[in-house]
Amino acid sequence: MTQLKIAIQGVPGSFHHQVALRNFGEDIEILDFDTFPSVAKSVVTGEADFGIMAIENSIAGAIFPNYDLIDRFELSIRDEYYLPIGHQFMALPGQTIEDITEVRSHPMALLQCKAFFAQHPHIRLKEDTDTASVARDIAAGNLKGVAAIASSIAAGIYGMEIIASDIQTIKNNFTRFIILQKEPLKPSTSVNKASTKVTIQNQKGGLAKLLTLIADNEIDLSKIQSIPVIEKPWEYAFFIDLVFENYTVYKNTIEEIQLNFGDVKIIGEYLSRK
Ligand SMILES: O=C(O)C(=O)C[C@]1(C(=O)O)C=C[C@@H](O)C=C1
Numbered sequence: 001m002t003q004l005k006i007a008i009q010g011v012p013g014s015f016h017h018q019v020a021l022r023n024f025g026e027d028i029e030i031l032d033f034d035t036f037p038s039v040a041k042s043v044v045t046g047e048a049d050f051g052i053m054a055i056e057n058s059i060a061g062a063i064f065p066n067y068d069l070i071d072r073f074e075l076s077i078r079d080e081y082y083l084p085i086g087h088q089f090m091a092l093p094g095q096t097i098e099d100i101t102e103v104r105s106h107p108m109a110l111l112q113c114k115a116f117f118a119q120h121p122h123i124r125l126k127e128d129t130d131t132a133s134v135a136r137d138i139a140a141g142n143l144k145g146v147a148a149i150a151s152s153i154a155a156g157i158y159g160m161e162i163i164a165s166d167i168q169t170i171k172n173n174f175t176r177f178i179i180l181q182k183e184p185l186k187p188s189t190s191v192n193k194a195s196t197k198v199t200i201q202n203q204k205g206g207l208a209k210l211l212t213l214i215a216d217n218e219i220d221l222s223k224i225q226s227i228p229v230i231e232k233p234w235e236y237a238f239f240i241d242l243v244f245e246n247y248t249v250y251k252n253t254i255e256e257i258q259l260n261f262g263d264v265k266i267i268g269e270y271l272s273r274k
């Protein structure tokens with residue numbers, strides 16, 4: 001059987017890489033990219049069978065541009081994965097925290113460790129493409145005085161020493177990843193979660209009425225995120241995740257929203273993994 005091709009942002013040891021292995025197993029071909037738009041493109045062109053994208057973190061919040069990418073590239077969400085995230089502060093073996101003047105990592109990782117660096121103001125923060133590639137580059141370039149924030153798996157792969165463990169602001173830290181595919185999903189009644197984009201007409205109390213309708217139908221709104229409609233300055237669309245027990249009630253709710261509030265795009269229907 002040919003191996004599935006899975007597109008990720010990041011190199012081996014990155015959190016995306018870990019999700020790929022946990023979700024699809026070891027027998028896959030990983031296509032690694034530097035940016036999220038390249039991941040999206042590889043799924044659209046068929047170069048990759050599926051793509052993996054971080055979408056929100058329990059400390060740092062949503063990765064806004066990824067909502068827009070999924071929408072613009074017309075991708076479908078087929079599944080989700082919650083990965084516990086432990087950030088390790090690492091450098092070349094023998095270095096101490098006093099030796100470090102600069103830390104490089106993925107911007108989301110830096111955000112998750114803000115409190116730690118507030119206590120070490122002598123360390124300059126620099127954004128980089130992903131967590132693990134920094135560990136790789138420090139090792140390859142024998143870079144003294146520079147540290148990475150990455151997983152313990154990355155420290156093992158690239159021979160880095162962990163100077164401080166679990167430096168994220170809250171120990172209990174998770175990133176939600178979504179698994180993307182090009183084709184629209186086949187309807188299935190065995191799902192209990194949907195990701196949608198609702199573009200509501202601007203009317204007084206419109207959003208409040210929409211939320212009331214969802215609550216009245218006993219559907220759990222697990223996430224709401226507004227993003228600007230760029231063609232119409234100061235108008236917003238809402239990415240809304242719904243968790244439900246009854247597929248028919250959910251479908252009827254979507255119909256009611258379309259009838260009374262505006263356009264609904266179903267981005268994915270899948271099983272909640274929370
Ligand atoms: O840099 C990595 O290792 C990634 O997989 C990226 C990423 C992200 O995009 O949020 C994934 C999980 C963590 O929240 C930090 C960084």
